Amino acid sequence: MSEFMQRRVYRADHDDSDPRPQWGHEYRELVGGPLDGLLVDVTGWDTEELVEGAALMTEVGKYGPGGRALYGPRNANPIKWDWEGDIP
Structure with missing residues (x-):
């Protein structure tokens, strides 16, 4: 966790x-x-939720306000979740 302490949530x-x-x-x-x-x-x-990843609300994605950015765990390092695209 110490590597994350100065990051924004x-x-x-x-x-x-x-x-x-x-x-x-x-x-x-x-x-x-x-x-x-x-x-x-x-x-x-x-x-199961950690394996699936998440569709996170964002106003700065392809679909603007109300859109979601898809993120899922990286195979080699599941602490990092890679962007998989945007959905409306």
């Missing part, structure tokens, strides 16, 4: 007093696409 508000990762939480690093470099909090997710 997905869905943290821009005016959040501490948008960084919190101790005791589990994160995945988003790689590529509109959310590149952010961390997503997966605390409490079950194994």
Whole structure:
């Protein structure tokens, strides 16, 4: 977790007093696409959800507000989730 401590967490508000990762939480690093470099909090997710990845809401993807960016675990390093494209 120490390598993540200065990173920004997905869905943290821009005016959040501490948008960084919190101790005791589990994160995945988003790689590529509109959310590149952010961390997503997966605390409490079950194994199936972690294997599937996620469709994360974003306003800066191909479909603008309301669109989602698809991210899934990297085979060689499942802590990193690679961008797989955007959906409306």
